[in-house]
Amino acid sequence: MFFSNIKIAEKYNYLEEKFTCAYKWLAETDLASLPVGSYPVMGNTVVANVQEYTTIPASEGAFETHEKYFDIQYVISGKEQFGVCKRDGLSVKERIEENDLIFYEEPDLSGTVLLEEGDLIIVAPEDAHKPRCQADGPCQVKKVVVKVAL
Numbered sequence: 307m308f309f310s311n312i313k314i315a316e317k318y319n320y321l322e323e324k325f326t327c328a329y330k331w332l333a334e335t336d337l338a339s340l341p342v343g344s345y346p347v348m349g350n351t352v353v354a355n356v357q358e359y360t361t362i363p364a365s366e367g368a369f370e371t372h373e374k375y376f377d378i379q380y381v382i383s384g385k386e387q388f389g390v391c392k393r394d395g396l397s398v399k400e401r402i403e404e405n406d407l408i409f410y411e412e413p414d415l416s417g418t419v420l421l422e423e424g425d426l427i428i429v430a431p432e433d434a435h436k437p438r439c440q441a442d443g444p445c446q447v448k449k450v451v452v453k454v455a456l
Contacts, residue, residue: 314432318376325428328352328378328452332426337382337450351455358448361386361440364418369396369410369434376454379437380426384447388427389436391416396434410434431456 319325331347331354345354364387371393379388396410413434419427420441429435438447 314430318430320428324348324352324454325378328354328454332378332380332450332452337380338448340450347452352452354450354452356382356448356450358446359438361438361445361447364389364436364439367436367439368399369413369416369436371408371410371431371434372406372453373408373431374406374456376431376456377429377435378426378452378454379421379429379435380450380452381421381423382448382450383423384445384449385420385422385441386437386445386447386449387418387439387441388421389416389418389434389439390427390429391434393432393434 327348331352337356340356342356342358345356346352347354361384367389369389369391391413396413398408399411400409401407416434416436418439421427427435
């Protein structure tokens with residue numbers, strides 16, 4: 307899956323080496339056996355972060371963006387509703403510069419994508435996203451978020 311707006315569709319090359327390196331790592335690594343933690347894939351340019359959590363009600367989550375990295379969010383096991391919307395026009399709630407993280411007030415309109423085992427979504431800095439949301443109730447999820455530097 308790829309989510310973008312036509313205005314920025316050609317801004318990034320989702321097939322350049324850093325992305326193809328990430329895709330190859332996801333396809334060839336025994337992700338189910340990896341413990342929670344951070345794994346360098348291509349130095350500091352591509353880093354994989356393995357996470358485990360129980361999904362939460364969407365009302366408890368928050369939309370976020372990053373300015374220095376893309377996220378490739380890949381579900382190893384479980385499922386979640388993944389919120390998506392454009393960053394433009396959102397009201398900033400909190401900035402955590404050291405973590406390249408900006409949280410936003412809930413927008414009036416947004417969408418979701420159901421991510422199940424083996425699914426991934428790539429979000430660019432222009433894409434606000436709300437991960438970890440329940441699909442049809444709480445679910446234990448194991449996910450890897452691959453951070454790809456701009």
